[in-house]
Amino acid sequence: MLEIEAKHEQCTICKHEYTSINTEISPGIKIYVCNTCLEAAKHNFIWVCMGCGKVYLRPKKMVIEKMADSELKRAYLMCEDMQIIQGLDMCIECDPAGIMNYMDAQKTAVC
Numbered sequence: 001m002l003e004i005e006a007k008h009e010q011c012t013i014c015k016h017e018y019t020s021i022n023t024e025i026s027p028g029i030k031i032y033v034c035n036t037c038l039e040a041a042k043h044n045f046i047w048v049c050m051g052c053g054k055v056y057l058r059p060k061k062m063v064i065e066k067m068a069d070s071e072l073k074r075a076y077l078m079c080e081d082m083q084i085i086q087g088l089d090m091c092i093e094c095d096p097a098g099i100m101n102y103m104d105a106q107k108t109a110v111c
């Protein structure tokens, strides 16, 4: 049987549009992103929690301006025009204490 890959899945970000556009945010984990959310990703960094599915969206300008670390700031500036959607193993709601360590570990893994 042939499988038709034109199936539409619910958008992982907004959870109301259906789309066939998908991307792998970490090995083996696919998320679906509709056109509206893809457009939003040009101006915002988007993080998706793998634990609870919660989506975090932050304006790129704001995130970059707040960065104290100049190395990190430069890395993010280079991604300013890219559509970046990253997966988090857990978010502040899944693990309020653990998220801090996770964010620290994330620092080197940009782009």
Ligand SMILES: [Zn+2]
Binding pocket: 011, 012, 013, 014, 015, 016, 017, 033, 034, 035, 036, 037
């Ligand atoms: Zn969407």
Ligand SMILES: [Zn+2]
Binding pocket: 049, 050, 051, 052, 053, 054, 090, 091, 092, 093, 094, 095
């Ligand atoms: Zn979560």
